[in-house]
Amino acid sequence: MQFLTRRAYAGSLLCVLVALGGCGDDAKRPVRDGGTLTVLSGSDVDFLDPGHTVFAQGMQVAAATQRPLFGYRPGDPSTIVPDMAAASPVVSDGGRTITVRLRRGVRFSPPVSREVRSQDVAYALERFFSVNVSGPYMGYFSDLVGAPSAPTRGVKPIRGITTPDDHTIVFRLRAATSASFIGALTMPASAAVPEDYARPFDAKNPSTYNTHVVATGPYMVRNDAAGRTVGYQAGRLIELVRNPNWRASTDRRPAHLNAIRIRTNASDATVTSRQVLTGSHVVYAVPPPGSVLKELSKGRWSGQAVRAPSGDFRFVPINTTIKPFDRLDVRKAILAVFDRDATRQARGGAASGPIATHFLAPGIPGHDEAGGARGSGADYLANEDGDLALAKRYMQRAGYASGSYTGDEEFLVVGGNTVTERNVAEVVKAQYEKLGFKIRLRIVPDDALFTNWCSVPAKKVLSCSGIAWLRDFSDPEPMLKPVFAGSAIAKPSGNTNFSQLDDPAINTAMAKARLLAGQARATAWGQIDTMIVGQAAAIPLQWDDFTLIQAKDVNGVASTTFGSFDLSYTALK
Template sequence: MPALLTNALRLITRTSIVVAAVLSASAGAAFGQAAPVPVGNLTMLASSDIDFLDPGHTYYTFGEMVTLATNRPLYSFKPDDALHPVPDLAADQPLISADQKTVTVTIRPGIRYAPPVNREVTSADVKYAFERFFSANVGGQYPGYFSVIKGAPSRPTRGARSISGIATPDARTIVFSLKRRSGVSFATALVMPITVPVPAEYAKPFDAHNPSTYNTHVAFTGPYMVQNTPSGSLSGYRSGKSIQLVRNPNWDAATDYRPAYLTSILIRTDAADSAASARQVAAGRDLLLDTNPPTTVLRQVRAAAPTLLSTVQSGGFRYFSLNTQVKPFNDINVRKAVMAGFDRMAARRARGGEDVGDIATHFLPPDLPGFAEAGGYDGFPDIDYFNKTNESGNRALAAKYLKKAGYKSGKYKGGRRLLLVGANTDPGKAQIEVAASQLRKLGFKVRLRLVPQDEVYTDWCQVPAKKVAMCAAGWFKDFADPQSMLEPVFKGSLISRRGGNINYSMFDDRKVDAAMDAASVTSGDERLRRWAAIDKMLIGHAAAIPFLWDKTTLLHAPNVASVPNPYVALWDLSFTSITP
């Protein structure tokens, strides 16, 4: 997930004292003021649906945007600072023990669930949120950060099981006991949706189903909620069509830093023609576009009405996965050939040109901790098939590696047809079409599958059984640390063959996994050096093709006082308002 970054990011990896200070900074001194009178009904046009409304299952920036408007994790980010998380559901910074094996969090009083639950949130609700996350019925998608908790399941459980390393000595205190000295990195991960409270007495009947049906019965704690029935069924969620957000009548502005200016928010998830949607937003009223406008519209708006655009650093990378368990990508020389011959400049042009980001030479993006240690913009000059000198591709070098793989002509001659999956709307559609063209030039036969953006992940790339050879994907930091950029995407031990798999390249190397384990318990400069070395290992293994360090350009209607949130590189719906 994305963020706006500065050199201050280094601080979060240095000591537990700095983590505590960072989390307490700007923790909401304005709490206690009266909520503004809500005005206006906003509509967002989106070309695809949310992945999940269930905070235990969502792991997609669009889902995080909705979660941050409707629910309250332990810590979250204000829209003016994606570096320093502030206490949200938590009352204060986490207390990290001297040995970094215990993290204690106090819950803020006075936060109540929306109807039909209505009661005050307790620490037990956070404990249950963690326990259900590991259930196969819920399908939590980033267990790596939290597997360090004592007693955390090593594989999905049947139903929510008690975790011995999570204690709730009273209704406002939750204590995490860890297996290793990793309290610093664990504390930084407490911004994730797993920390959103879930009331067990209400959710357990839904979680008993496989898959859980809590996704259409979520209990909300934020300023907004998905419109529901008296029984809690989310009547405001129409899959593939719309999400209707209304005010949470139990939300108390005195407990929150969010102003929540709007009366309601309608997210249309069926606006499939992104170019038409972008033009409608630019010429309309009370409208937002969900993400980057297509290239042609972006250029038109920038020329005619640049004040309608907001650009944020995403703190992430766009890439093409190379499924290492699908022939011929199981041959490292074939993968190196594809990387050598790949025209990253063409892929960037397909997404919108220089407006959408810088050409990537490795994975860790600019200003993230470890970026400089990983060679900065130059990357790794000693890796000939992927560095700054061949941003437009090097066909001769690609032929060299294909010859090493046994193809004497320097072109791939196998009869296998590779499955490529990407979005069916621009700019994602143009991006995967460029990749298909690049592969064909090297001799590969491809089968291109274009699907709605949410299905790219949930129905295809995250399902190993589909044997997708290449996915057009993006990855954005979960928190301000290089671990969140590399571990979920490339750690072999986290591969899930049951679905919800994030390692689209199916990359599984024991030495890389061991290096990640060792780096995760370090801090300071040593931590940055270790993760930078892992970045180089991944390029050295040709695990995927990073082509862009992403920027997101967002579009709003003239009468919308829009506020982007660089943590998710999308709109902050709780800060956006409509002007008279």
Template sequence: AFTKGKAKQISGIQVPDATTLVIKTTKPIFVLTSGRALGMPCTVPIPKDYAQKYDKGKTSTYGEHAVFTGPYMVQNDGKGNITGYEAGKTLTLVRNPNWDKSTDFRPAYFDRIEFKGGFDATVAARKTLTGPRMLSGDYAAPPVAVLKSGLSSRKSQYIGLNTRIKPLDNVNVRRALSAAIDRTSLRQTRGGPTIGTIATHFFPPGIGGFEEGGGVQGPGFDFASSPTANVPLAQQYMRKAGFASGKYAGPALLTFADDAPPAKETAEAFQSQVGKLGFKLKLREVPHATMLSKYCEVPKAAVAICPNFGWGADFFSPQSMIDPLFNGKNIVPTGNVNTAQVNDPKLNAQIEKAKTITDPAASAKAWAALDKVVTNQSYFLTWIWDNNVGLESKDMNGVPSKFNSGEWDLTFSSFKK
């Protein structure tokens, strides 16, 4: 009733007292019954009375006036207006005066945290290592000289293909592209082996269903099994798709990519690799945020290929790797992460059924089967399972996050004495 506009409240969500949340569903939902979708480190309660005035327009402005419950908050002007954020450049966190340390297990040693963006990866790594008081952020490969180890980030890097645009609507063309890419060379654009493992299917290590889906070896599809390009195999798939010469001879495909390294180099390497199959790309390089907000996540933009995509689990369930990206009901006009624009009724039904399986082992098998389906269909060209490589200056005690392996947990990290 609520989604149809016939009710003002969701009857299945109840708050009987100040510390209890009751969620009632009409069918089993594994990520709720198991609590896996309720334990996210970014879960934040939003006070309705305060937020509703910012939610009245077509686009909510609550993010510009957000309230915070943890030890830190984005710096504001004292009147509730966020001032400590400049997109792509800076984010400043300060202590939250309303935080009660006695009720929180996190020590939160820092008084102020500044995030600085817009740096070349090599420059950022060098700045971090020479310090003082610096930890690496969410940038790509640091210099090879400092790469020693990495932990799985439970994230996949992939090249997005729009199945609504010819010839990418043909599964054998997509398989041909999968066979034609040199995943090892693509990984080199990011820093080499330490930065990740060559992918053989979509699910990354650490996600339920990964081992059931074949583990590192994968499900065994020939077009996704080789770490290097297999052009003869790619040409076979092109012939199956109706291209007698084994090569594409149609118009150039509109492609949007990042304009900054290392993603820029990844896109250009991909362009060179698929050229061996006759594909010409109308490659446009723009800032990452623009790539997503105006082109790759906007179906009307009709972008054929987006080489700089990555996706990690939003919570500890394989559902968060499949449902947002491949369920047809999630295709939206903007902010669309189903970039392949997949809307297969059979696949949609499989996804909905998998959500209701509450036995952990059976659930993992069901999602692994879906991982196999999307890999076989080559909706994405998955080329690497990311590692996170954390760097710190000599005066820091960096503590890795349990949620995003290899990244720093700033509520536990501290300065060395």
């Protein structure tokens, strides 16, 4: 799971970049090795530590600096390929045992400068469960035999992880959940962490490995002789330089660039977009505002748009614990009245992606089984522009004779502070007000939207206005379980079930679907998607296409995994 800030194509000049190619004649110019790329972003990474990062910007840096066991090529987000692993995993014992052989010759960056061993991968996952690291998606690895049910004090061995030799690691699971477990091994948490170097940092709470992190990928955060990441200036700059111990013969990444400067204080999206479109050797880390997207869709800035389907769903959660939204008919009324196209227009119109009718996006197993583009056929999602008359009938069924809310309570909606997110938040506020709800809109910095508000149940947020749930890997379970399972509700913070939906039938169906594979798995999760729509716990807005922009002399390659440029594939022309 990640937040974006993470797909219907508009305009012949926009295309999907899946390799070193582009749009327009200029994009056909050959790429070159070397040079420095500047990446502009309006927000910082959450963490540099691969065991702690979960937001898109952190994942972008991790993709350039770390090597998990498995991963995806930029243009194929559905096929898992070996990364630090030497080959595909071997699954045995009916899906309960997974054996992975490590690639030889992968080395840590200075100051560690030695070959990666299987024990380093074991330590990376064990530290993930420690309270000092407290990995953000521990649930993906909770089926390991001996995995703790809560974060441990200090890093503890996990019985289900064994290392028969320096290049073999074996995972034993309590249940036959190898499908999702292998998918989770594409996440940064499976990137090796050298215990002999990191343990003193991990002994502190919180771990300080974040400011001493070493790399296994082609790039590293610039550091000093002691390993301190002096190239990281919080809220300002991240300097990535070549990892001198990286060998191209061990990696599929071309790693064309010599250095990458990520400026994290480019807060004005419109100004930043102009700087990129008229600049040199520069890209924008996130999609530009809707006004720029509309220019691109009309043919301006030929060859400077990089576009790809994200596989994510964008939605507005409805907090089901706040009265009267604990009533199903009230929630159905909100879905019925909601003008989903209005939020899409605020994001740039049809160029930003198709209107969603449920949650699993095209390309994710279970999408077709949940009804495809048509969806479940629920009447309260039939009109993408909203249906006020139908909404009022649902309010009447909920006990409001006038068809509108008659109470005096004010409800909190929170939105991000970029131009686009402010506009979206205003649209969301207006939809509630159509049915008489009094809304207090609070605009907060994007990097605080989730950490300080949406994921803190005590804040009593009715809706966060601009959430996109990005795929961690191409499977329906991580798309639905963290967002709608009762077990995902977390307090006092770190909650990802923003609706706080805790439906016994959905919880049971999810527990059964986790054990399935292949078509049976897709069918089961598609049915769960339909069940979630039936509970009207969130408004499905759209399935994002993400569009990124670059200077004319950049050949950008988009990652559909984290919704930004893949810096290990991007090059200068």
